[in-house]
Amino acid sequence: MATMKIPFGTVSITDKSKQLVQDCLDKGRISSGRLVRKFEEKFAALIGVKEAVAVSSGTDADTLALAVLYELGASRGDEIIVPALSFVATGNAVLHAGFTPVFVDVDRETLNIDPSKIENVITKRTKAIMPVHLMGKPAPMDEIKTIAAKHNLFVAEDAAEAYGAVYKGQKIAGIGDIGAFSLYVAHIITTGEGGIIVTDNEEYAETLRSLRSHGRACKCKQCISNISSGYCEKRFSDKERGDIRFIFERIGYSCKMNELEAALGLGNLDIYHEILEKRHNNLLAMIEGFQQFSEYLWTFQEDANERIGPHAFPFVVKEGVPFTRDGLMLHLEKNGIDARTLFSSIPTQCGGYEFLGYKPGDFPNAEYIGNNGIHIGVHQDVKEENISWFIDCVGKFIKEAEKRYPEK
Ligand SMILES: Cc1ncc(COP(=O)(O)O)c(C=O)c1O
Secondary structure (H helix, E strand, O other), X not given: OOOOOEOOOOOOOOHHHHXXXXXXXXXXXOOOOHHHHHHXXXXXXXXXXXXXXXXXXXXXXXXXXXXXXXXXXXXOOOEEEEEOEEOOHHHHHHHHOOOEEEEEOEOOOOOOEOHHHOHHHOOOOEEEEOOEOHXXXXXXXXXXXXXXXXXXXXXXXXXXXXXXXXXXXXXXXXXXXXXXXXXXXXXXXXXXXXXXXXXXXXXXHHHHHHHOEOOEOOOOHHHHHOHHHOOOOOOOOOOOOOOHHHOEOOOOOEOEXXXXXXXXXXXXXXXXXXXXXXXXHHHHHHHHHOHHHOOOEEXXXXXXXXXXXXXEEEEEEXXXXXXXXXXXXHHHHHOOEOEEEOOEEHHHHOHHHHHHOOOOOOOHHHHHHHHHEEEEEOOOOOOHHHHHHHHHHHHHHHHHHHHHOOXX
């Protein structure tokens, strides 16, 4: 019987958020407006970029980050390189944007795209690389940027899980041409549901504002946050003032963030650094606690030139050990520890991708992790005693397994 409960996630809603939500409700002002703009400005400052554009989900953030490519001459069906192992949304976003995902296997040590395999899949139709910083571990951005520069490719970072991640002194999501975060409840900054795209390029930001609002003609900051006026003073002279609500210049989406979501996000930003530090300490304590299991279980390490964004704690059952991933997960669940599998190889383990024609065995590392990986929460409500309980549980499980199958 479990004596402790360690849930996978938690959510912190501050008094400021509650107050802002109440204000919105009292004023009846709930669709995208002033609070969304404020949230975007604060978020951009946090990442150290010029622009942030808030949308309805992390999947929309990935999708729009790629849809910008049409302004740069891309055609529907062009190819985007993504890692085979990620949350399925990475692959889905490529398809939602109208492109073809081309998958590359990951490195088992880092969980991230293996840069040595990228050039093999570049064709005339390749337009971008979308690295994912899985579980907050920075992808090898130097190698990726070198390949991108050589082949004239755009780099869109899927930083959904990478809050607080730093690569060689640079904040993740601000290293490529554009970066995308998820603001879903499982993430370090949350608006409940939501996503946000960051970039230093003001033209991309204007396109993103149009894309999130059906492809509307005007993308200036004033208009999009005050679309109900229907007119744009910046873009149109008095004479030619049109009703910009119904001028559409590109194929867009409907994925604006609303004021209630921004209110939650604004409160979260106030406690961001506190949450980040707590989660990072939890992550390091788990990595440290797992050193003793290195014969049986693999986990990533934090390298000297990086800081892992503390999204969750991943570990993978090694080959030839006397237990299975599912047996270990069951044991954790019985002991009150919420555990999740470590995603899947999108092209070969997610049914919807069969139409692309990849075969099992094409992505051995992603598939191995898909069959043998686990992740658990490192969130701000996980306490020292929870971590000790977790490490003890794993230790006892391994001991029991060794007793049952000593020959293994
Ligand atoms: C790597 C990755 N990309 C994209 C997403 C999509 O985010 P959302 O669930 O907000 O659509 C997630 C979600 O957790 C994710 O982990």
